[in-house]
Amino acid sequence: MTENTELSKRELNKVRKRAEIVSIASGMFLEQGYAATTMSGIADAVGGSKATLWAHFASKEDLFTAVIDRHVETFARDVDEVLTGQSFSIPALRRACLRFIDCLLRTSSVMLYRLVTSEGERFPEIKEAFYTRGPIKLRGAISTFFATAFDAEEAARLTQLISSAVTGYRSDVLLRPTPADLAEHVAFVENLIGHIAWPAPPEHGPAPA
Known part of the structure; x- marks a missing residue:
């Protein structure tokens, strides 16, 4: 597998993860409001580490x-x-x-x-x-x-x-x-x-x- 293929897969995964975060955050913002929605809460809902969330936003x-x-x-x-x-x-x-x-x-x-x-x-x-x-x-x-x-x-x-x-x-x-x-x-x-x-x-x- 070439380096370019690896890079494109990483980029694709990054785009997919970002879309997943936005989708989950959208539901939380609309249901809970802006003030009540926290980055920690979104990170928990998304799963994985908080560092992943902060890497995107x-x-x-x-x-x-x-x-x-x-x-x-x-x-x-x-x-x-x-x-x-x-x-x-x-x-x-x-x-x-x-x-x-x-x-x-x-x-x-x-x-x-x-x-x-x-x-x-x-x-x-x-x-x-x-x-x-x-x-x-x-x-x-x-x-x-x-x-x-x-x-x-x-x-x-x-x-x-x-x-x-x-x-x-x-x-x-x-x-x-x-x-x-x-x-x-x-x-x-x-x-x-x-x-x-x-x-x-x-x-x-x-x-x-």
């Missing part, structure tokens, strides 16, 4: 950031399906908004959101990590989508409007004593799109109907 903050990235990657794949390579149209926007709502109301997304909002004041580093890796990335994808039909200023305005409305709807749904169904999601999106004063794209004809 220098701090609890670093590990929590990796957990956020794991959730954002899943979210991003769904966003890419409805936005990447798409030019602006009302049907495309409708599909995107419904997909965002679906993603935001998934159990893991709700648990992560509640964790960050409940503990973000005590631990501002987790709020910053979540915001830069989650909402900012999402808004970037939305802005790129709008930029296919509108100038930069209008794309930014529409991005703020859509993202704020959808996340606000998520918050409203989470506060209700009974869950909202798909029909309510659709009605909200139709109402939102119908009440936007669509600007006329300067190079793409009249405003969308």
Whole structure:
């Protein structure tokens, strides 16, 4: 067996171990909260020595950031399906908004959101990590989508409007004593799109109907 083969196997094992740690830590953070989850507890759950955990992550903050990235990657794949390579149209926007709502109301997304909002004041580093890796990335994808039909200023305005409305709807749904169904999601999106004063794209004809 060559040295390169040995190296590649070691690297593969390292990647697998890191993924295992992140997966276990994700469940612990979401179930116990950030403050109550300790590196020692994660090391015990993972098994093996604490040195192994510290070899992969220098701090609890670093590990929590990796957990956020794991959730954002899943979210991003769904966003890419409805936005990447798409030019602006009302049907495309409708599909995107419904997909965002679906993603935001998934159990893991709700648990992560509640964790960050409940503990973000005590631990501002987790709020910053979540915001830069989650909402900012999402808004970037939305802005790129709008930029296919509108100038930069209008794309930014529409991005703020859509993202704020959808996340606000998520918050409203989470506060209700009974869950909202798909029909309510659709009605909200139709109402939102119908009440936007669509600007006329300067190079793409009249405003969308």
